[in-house]
Amino acid sequence: MSLPEQIVAIQSAALDHLTTVATTRDLEDWRVRYLGRKGELAGAIAQLGSVSSDERRAAGQAANGAKAALQEAHAAKLGELKIGAKQDNALDVTLPGIAPVIGGLHLTRHTLYEIIRIFTGMGFTVFETNEVESDEYNFGLLNLPPDHPARDMWDTMYVSDDVVLRTHTSPGQIRAMRQFNPEPLRVILPGKCHRYEAVDASHESMFYQVEGLAVGEGITLASLKGVFEAFTQQMFGADRKVRFRGSYFPFTEPSVEIDITCNCLGAGCAVCKGTGWLEVSGGGMVHPTVLRNGGYDPDIVSGFAFGMGVERNAMLRHGIDDIRHFYTNDLRFLKQFA
Amino acid sequence: MRVPVSWLREYIELDQPVTQLAHLLTIAGLEVTGIEDTGSGWDRVFVGMVERIERVPEADRLVLATVNYGADSLTVVTGAPNIAEGQKVALALEGAVLVDAYADTPRKRKLKATKIKGIRSQGMVCSERELGLSSEHEGILVLDGDATVGAPLATALGDHILTFDLPNNLAYANSVVGLAREIAAITGVVCRERSVPILAATGAATMATVEGKHLAARYLLQRLDNLVIRPSSPYIQQRLQASGVRSINNVVDATNYVMLEYGQPLHGFDRDASEGDVVVRASHTGEVFETLDHQRRPMPPGTVMIADAARAIGIGGIMGGLNSEVTEATTSILLESATFDPIRIRRSARAMGLRTEASARFERGMDPELAPVALARAVELLVQEADAVPVGAPYDWYPEPIRQRAIELPYAEVKRLLGVEVAPDEMECILRSLEFDVVSQPDRLLVTPPSYRQDVTLAADLVEEIGRIHGYDEIPATLPSGALPVQRSDEAALLERRAREWLVAAGLREVINYDLTSVAALEPFRALPAGAGPAFWQPVNQLIKVRNPLTTEREYLRPSLLPGVLQNLRDNLRHQEAVWLFELDRVFVRQGDGLPLEPRRLAVALAGLRRPSSPHLADGETNLYDLKGVVDGLLAALRVHTYALVADNERPASLGVEIGGRCAGFASALDAELLARLDIDRPVVAAELDWEIILGAATRATTFAAYSRYPAVRQDVAILTQDSVPAAAVEQVIVRYGGRNLRGWRLREVYRGAPLPEGMKSLLYGLEFQSDDRTLTEAEGTKGRRAIERGLREQLGAEIRGSDQP
Known part of the structure; x- marks a missing residue:
């Protein structure tokens, strides 16, 4: 056999052989055997010097052709093996895909992070404090001395006479003010709160609250409305509105309830009981006594504060009718949201 | 509080529709x-007058009443015991829709003419129940x-009842x-x-002796x-009935009526119950008193008692005594x-534990000027109502009449707090409309609240009054102006979030559990190691207990996250094929008498299939290596450079997690006994880590390292070694002998079984050699591999497959 014929034979043997190759490891063996530095093709090329010039030219062309063909075949095969399947016309593309496994945040966390995202965008800083609090911070410093009748607004779980499970995130107001005074302040205080409260579809003994607090010169009730409206429109939709209603909290003066327009946009539905408004938060201007307890001069600075339930936010956003779903941690519930 | 609008109308002209009124009150904070719209369903019910009553033959209880309703008279048969000639009554004509007084569940029915004892009844005289006014059905409703x-x-009885909070x-x-x-x-x-x-x-x-103004002002x-x-x-x-108060008798009703009307609780004592002067005193030690509701109650120290020289007759401001109750025999009070x-x-x-309408009102502070x-x-x-004759003047003890102090309200204060301009005239007008006394000065108002507004003591209180009456709708929405406060980033929260997001990307689901747990839930964890790392179980007396728990299920602050997460895992395994959970949150550790420590932990618990079953893949049951991969991957992702996962020699299938040489938790396959106690029938792997240690060791930024631009030489080494030799030992040798070009190694295969001898295993490592400044030759790779092979033979007595073996 002449050298060009040998080269052609190597090429066709290699291509035949390639049809039996099924793994990348075998393919590598194949490459070494035919295309490697000491492979068959290299062996044939090495003989170029010992043949006539005519044959050499023909063999050279054959060798170049064979090398190109085998490299191409190798690349094609490699691609085929890598994607793991031949381009098979019989492939049933209606079979399900292989889903990547991805977990999810708890709905409360997801909602909390969303709230934090919006408020940090408005220049607020996250500030976290203790869940087990002194009576003084949870009530006393918030203008709720012992025997104040408004203490009944919070059914409290006690650890001792003067230690409670915080009933709201408001004690964080005092802690944040004491840490940062006299600087102007914008913080949000997220966290778990506890109430001694019978559990039903709309009450839990444990829930998350986010408290917002802004202290400085020029902070007004109108600023609270502006900030809360900006929050509402990002959280619930650009078409939502905010309204204030008179209310009472011992630690704010004036105090307001904050309502937002319902999902029905005021048409009246079962969720808003026909009123068109949903109560989502309570707040007001920080009481002078509380500002003073935080180390600020209420004659110079003013502040607004508000608090809202995270679960309630999530319930309104997702149409959840029972708060007891949250901490049962049933994946059939949690998987729906993340 | 329920308030009939008709009653309000006695005191004020109301022109607006009731819904508008309700809206205005609501916005103003009421x-x-x-x-409730009473009377909205009373079609074909009229005010009738009973003209004549005749007996119905052969029916003792029934009468035939002729009732005139203006246009006409008709006859109805009724069994109402209280019907009498001359009464005005509610007469329902045929077709009226009334509450069915005899149905067990509330329902309505349409009135039809019927025959009773052969006598035609053309309508009905109604009871309160039939009209939906109350459950009263003893007799018919008699109108004024x-x-x-x-x-x-x-028109006679219809009303709107507003309920206030x-x-x-x-x-x-x-x-x-x-x-x-x-x-x-x-x-x-x-x-x-x-x-x-x-x-x-x-x-x-009547005279009384009040011990002091600490009891009553x-x-x-x-x-x-x-x-x-x-x-x-x-x-x-x-x-009273519309206001939700039961009618008792004219005396009790009168006191309740005045309480609803003016807000002042009153009490009438039967005068026969007391001898001589009334004494208002604090309760005696050990005093027991029987209240109107027939309960004998021990009196808490300091309780205000209404008494005479001999005995108590009531608890001041809370409830009267049974001994002085107004009864049918009462003639003087x-x-x-x-x-x-x-x-x-x-x-x-x-x-x-006795909260009454009266006590609720007194608690919030009553106006002494209202009492007379x-x-x-x-x-x-x-x-x-009762033909009463007042005897003499009232006894009035009022040692220190209240004086309301004037409050200064600078005009600027309103804008400073509300953010809206209110004209001084309007401020003054609003405050006067609330019955405040106002003196205006050039830059401020001097405001004296009425005696019933003891809640108003500060300028801010006045601003609230102005705000709510001016209307909160008028307040614009403006973003805060002025210099922005410094925004501080919270590294800890950021890292927490990064960890959660990494875990979610790794396929885990976050759970959030109650902070409160029970001894029963913690008990099974007693056997877990409590030594060097975070304590997963603590003796009950070291836990923090809530004094007034809602249930025994939630009584103690949790010392560990694991019990909760494992309970979630068990519950979810009932309906999920894969349950990979984590919780990152606080636990509670007693710290002397002060507030407890609230360190955070990370708990991970995995069970079930590694991934949802698929026709394309073999099912794989989650095992310890999944957990190890999660812990390893997370700590690396948080750039904790000083961590190590080390075999726990005390317990099988367990790893200790060390950070900077400190024990920071564990990761292990839970033992069968614990699983049985937790009522879990599948293998579970779980970890709990001290997040505070991780937080301390995590580094935020990583520094870019230039990577080699030259190709790597890859070679495999397969070794045969004793089963007891840990992979970690093999890797130590690889690192030690690999030389400076060794860039990486990866264990690709572990094999035991035929044709290998018993007690032996084969490990296949892929090695990667690379230089930063040139392309390595295959021979240099081979040289590196040989060095490693020599080390493995010498240090571990391993055989190199393919070269040491035939």
Whole structure:
């Protein structure tokens, strides 16, 4: 056999052989055997010097052709093996895909992070404090001395006479003010709160609250409305509105309830009981006594504060009718949201 | 509080529709939570007059009544025992829709003409129950004598009942008069004043001794004789009933009526129950007293007792005594109108677990100036309703009349707090409409609140009054102006978030559990290691206990996250094929007498399939290596450079997690005994890590390292070694002998079984050699591999497969 014929034979043997190759490891063996530095093709090329010039030219062309063909075949095969399947016309593309496994945040966390995202965008800083609090911070410093009748607004779980499970995130107001005074302040205080409260579809003994607090010169009730409206429109939709209603909290003066327009946009539905408004938060201007307890001069600075339930936010956003779903941690519930 | 609009109308003109009124009140802070429309369903029910009553033959209980309803008269057969000629009654004609008084569940039915005992009944005289007014069905509803015969019942009796949920500080508005005042301020209409007869000023017929003003700021007592106890007039009964108060008798009703009307709780004592002067004193030690509700109660220390020289007859401000109850035999009473000390009332009522309408009102602070007004109004009612004759003047103890102090309100303060300009004239007008006394000065107002507004003491309080009456709708939404405060980033929160997001990307689901748990839930974890790392179980006496837990399920603050997460895992395994969970949150550790420490932990628990079953893949059961991969990957992702996962020599299938040489938790396959106790029947792997240690060791930024641009040489080495040799030992040798070009190694295969000898395993490592400054030759790779092979032979006695073996 002449050298060009040998080269052609190597090429066709290699291509035949390639049809039996099924793994990348075998393919590598194949490459070494035919295309490697000491492979068959290299062996044939090495003989170029010992043949006539005519044959050499023909063999050279054959060798170049064979090398190109085998490299191409190798690349094609490699691609085929890598994607793991031949381009098979019989492939049933209606079979399900292989889903990547991805977990999810708890709905409360997801909602909390969303709230934090919006408020940090408005220049607020996250500030976290203790869940087990002194009576003084949870009530006393918030203008709720012992025997104040408004203490009944919070059914409290006690650890001792003067230690409670915080009933709201408001004690964080005092802690944040004491840490940062006299600087102007914008913080949000997220966290778990506890109430001694019978559990039903709309009450839990444990829930998350986010408290917002802004202290400085020029902070007004109108600023609270502006900030809360900006929050509402990002959280619930650009078409939502905010309204204030008179209310009472011992630690704010004036105090307001904050309502937002319902999902029905005021048409009246079962969720808003026909009123068109949903109560989502309570707040007001920080009481002078509380500002003073935080180390600020209420004659110079003013502040607004508000608090809202995270679960309630999530319930309104997702149409959840029972708060007891949250901490049962049933994946059939949690998987729906993340 | 339920308030009939008709009652409000006695005090104020109301022009607007009731829904509009409700809206105005709600925005001003007097939240209307319900509007009931009584009479909206009373079609074909009219005011009728009973003209004649005849007996029905052969039926003792039935009568035939002829009732005139203006246009005509008709006859109805009724069994009502209280029907009488001349009464005005509610007459329902054929076709009226009424409540079925005999149905077990509430339902309505349409009235049809029927024959009873052969006599045609053309309509019906109605009971309160049939009209949907109350559950009363003993007899028919008797209307007030003023009702116009033939008028639709709705015009005589129809009403709107508003239900209010008033905040604590608006206690002063918790009455018909109080609400009328508020409406006056909001709508700009002036209240009608009721002129209450003035009681005699001197010559008290009754004396009392009040121990001190720490018990009551004011105490009034009026003797009333000649009482006739009977049911109240229909209008009183109907108003009480509409307000949600049961009618008892004319005396009790009169006190309740005045409480609803003016807000002042009153109490009538049967005068026969006491001898001599009344004494208002603090309770004696060990005193036991039987209240109106037939309960013998121990009196908490400091309780205000109403007594005579010998015995107590009532608990001041909370509840009267059974011994002085007004009964049908009562002919003379002492009527009390007092201002008891709010804190004392609150403490006693709480200690006794006896919260009454009266105590709730006293707790919030009553106006001492109101006490004589309410007393006079009650006397007026009792004269009308019970033929009472007041004897002498009321006894009035009022040692220190309250004086309201003037509050300075700079005009600028309103804008400073509300962010909206309110003209000084309007401020003044609003405050006056709320009955505040106002003196205007060039830059400020001097404002004195009325005696019933003891809640108003600061300029900020006045700003609230101006804000809510001016209207919160008028307040614009503006973003805060001025210099932005420094925004501080919270590294810890950021890292927490990064960890959660990494875990989610790794396929885990976050759970959030209650902080409170039970001894029963913690007990199975007693066997877990408690030594060097975070304590997963603590003896009960070291846990922090809640004094008043809701249930024993939630009684102790959790010392570990694992019990909760494993419970979630168990519950979810019932319906999920894969359950990979984590929780990152606080646990609680006692710290002397102070507030507990609240360190955070990370718990991970995995069980079930590694990934959802798929036709394309073999099912794989989650195992320890999944957990190890998660822990390893997370710590690396948080750039904790100093961590190590080390075999726990004490326990099988367990890893200790060390960070900077400290134990920071564990990761292990849970042992069968623990799983059995937790009622889990599948293998579970779980870890709990001390997040505070991780936080301390995590580094935020990583520095870029240039990577080699030259190709790597890859070679495999397969070794045969004793099964007991840990992979970690093999890797140590690889690193030590690999030389400076060794860039990486990866264990690709572990094999045991035929044809390998018993007790042996084969490990296949992929090696990667690379240089930063040139392309390595295959020979250099081979040289590196050989060095490693030599090391493995020498150090571990391993055989190199393919070269040491045939």
